[in-house]
Amino acid sequence: MHYQPDDTIVALATAHGNAAIAVIRLSGPNAIEIVERSFYSRSLKQKKISTKNSHTVHFGIIIHNQQIIDEVLVTVFKAPNSYTSQNSVEVSCHGSVFIQQQLLQLFMGAGARHAEPGEFTMRAFLNGKLDLSQAEAVADLISSNSAISHQVAMQQMRGGFSSKIKLLRDNLISFASLIELELDFSEEDVEFANRTDLKDLVSKIISVIQKLIDSFEVGNVIKNGIPVAIVGKPNAGKSTLLNVLLEDDRAIVSEIPGTTRDTIEDEITIDGVLFRFIDTAGLRTTTDIVEQIGVNKAYDVIKKSAIIIYLFDVHEISSGDLKLEEKMIKEHIKDSQLVLVANKIDVENINDLKNEFCDFPEVIYISAKENLHIDLLKQKLVHLFDTRTVNATDTIVTNARHANSLKNAEIALRKVFEGLNNNITGELLATDIRYALEELGLITGQVTTDNLLESIFTKFCIGK
């Protein structure tokens, strides 16, 4: 890695492949000059974009070695009014992979360096346009694939989470400075920081942090999808159900041509909530779920799932069987929710069925093959999520790194709290407070290390 912020960097900013247009982005001290050098008007007069206003767009051709590479639109952004805060240029060219490469090579030949992943956003961070958790939200926003994950990332990018952490940290800093002051006068045995007030504050901060840590469970689910296992005996119709769920979803997505290839087979977004179906192949090979339940693999699937759909063929299972199956599964789940789904129903005698399974009022009756009542099942899934989650406008931690720092801060603050109860010295208090401050600072990037930055930004896509 070589993040030299004074290099001029260049990268393709749009997705790879042929398309109507592609955008190549440059940022750095020479960004404008590098493009200007080969940018001409139709009449082959050089275009002096360096003399133009920021945020203006210019049509022209890019020429290299007497050959026209493309007709392009060039947008000029002048420091500090750009994403990175540096001089920046966006070159919008015809979306041919060949042209993209020619332009990249031309600009690299003229002194630009190919950007590392996330390097544009890293510059935005280093120049104070975003703090670290906001920068991380940019990557989350790009990979968000449901209304809720999108909303949480957007809130984080716009600083909702940062301001909360900053507030905690600022409160703590004012007390920390009083404690540090005591240390300077340590021989005089003074107490500038009121211990009772400090205890109140620390206990308040701990409770906020605790809430944030708890939100990570939901946040993680929002970001990665709610894990759902479909289990059941062979031929209960598990694959058919999964297909009908996926196909319904695809029909919505494919209103806009070409997006289908971006959906992942085992993920479904229902009402803006992402569900991730976990492969239950392990259960499919057995003839009896009771028999199979002892197998480790099946255990794992069920343990990893927040929701377990037990699907059964109404013609193959009796109310008594169902009671046994439900009991066995429930013995092996902890916090997960179990949904019983009766498949292969016949509309004509649905009332008979309901009679038969009257001990299970929660059973959802469907026909996966006939696409019957699938909506009811979907509603149920969304409802189960709603009862688990908090409001998405609350601050939710979605990032494992943040959750980890919060946990470390909490441990340190609990030590402070105990220390205050035991009247320990200011020196020891200060050590733990400093540690808590550092962990909170790591979240927003007020405290940072090269390794941390590298590990965050290498996960970005190139061009961002």
Next chain:
Amino acid sequence: MHYQPDDTIVALATAHGNAAIAVIRLSGPNAIEIVERSFYSRSLKQKKISTKNSHTVHFGIIIHNQQIIDEVLVTVFKAPNSYTSQNSVEVSCHGSVFIQQQLLQLFMGAGARHAEPGEFTMRAFLNGKLDLSQAEAVADLISSNSAISHQVAMQQMRGGFSSKIKLLRDNLISFASLIELELDFSEEDVEFANRTDLKDLVSKIISVIQKLIDSFEVGNVIKNGIPVAIVGKPNAGKSTLLNVLLEDDRAIVSEIPGTTRDTIEDEITIDGVLFRFIDTAGLRTTTDIVEQIGVNKAYDVIKKSAIIIYLFDVHEISSGDLKLEEKMIKEHIKDSQLVLVANKIDVENINDLKNEFCDFPEVIYISAKENLHIDLLKQKLVHLFDTRTVNATDTIVTNARHANSLKNAEIALRKVFEGLNNNITGELLATDIRYALEELGLITGQVTTDNLLESIFTKFCIGK
């Protein structure tokens, strides 16, 4: 198809998939207003982009149902200064598939229609920004994947080919109008159009058209790649050779991360020339090329190829064998070029080999496995192309539709020429001239039909 040019259309203009940024493009009377309606500054004040100058860029957020969909850059293009000649807007958003879809749906909900393939370019054509052959070159430019195909498409897009056709047509029109004038005075038996001058002109035009038609053979090869067959006995090393050629190529391409997935396994660009390797699996299953040559499939492969590489293992074939093989292959090719390549050479005794095959001074000695002298083979391939092709700055026809119209125009003009020799009536001359004019007009779109436009623009990508 419903190409209503007064609709406001919208489409994703960049490639599909998650990326740093994506661009959504709108064109039509309400393009600016539709975006303006949900476009706000950070302080939630609505941004009146309709009052801004053309070619300016504005940062802000897109809000729908009280939810922020994204922070975006909005570029305003005011009629007629846009690609389509209509009011246009480009919205540059975070490249999340989810956000792309949200924005598309928002703009469609606000009255925009999803664009048909090529509809933006079609509007550019209908509004006189491009003629038809230039519009077609836009699609060629986007799919161009070698320096030469790129150059030819660029020349065509910038009007090189159009102006040539227009010149031919204009010359013909001036004469045609004189002939038409004669028809008006037909009872008076006058001759406004000098028959000798007309004969000169027609013969000149025919020779230009003939040259253009001939260029299509090269043009087609430039656009689709030069077909190359690698044939030879099993274990001659054909796959190894293909792999080593492809791998070399990939190493160059992959300087820029992520582009590798766009290369097609069987195509190689060497020195800017695209070679397309035709699968010779049919030959691979036999033990002897002579035996196999009778099989139709093998014939086809060889017939379709411009270059045939006959690869042989120096340890398995004698000079006498080679003579027989060469004779058999040559009997079955017409215009194709045969390249004899000796594989599995040993550097130590290459001179012994050259002695053994001294009757074949053109043989190229390589070791595919050791990646030895592959460059020599590549140079040979490029050289064979150079001798076949004309200069890429000449006007080259790459489009089968254009070639077809040129052929039809030529037939009509030959009739005119014969007619002039046989002193046929002005009326008959006029019919054939009109036909030739129409065919030439079809190329540039001065003459056009809905079906023609549809068949051209449906081949475009969406968003262009």
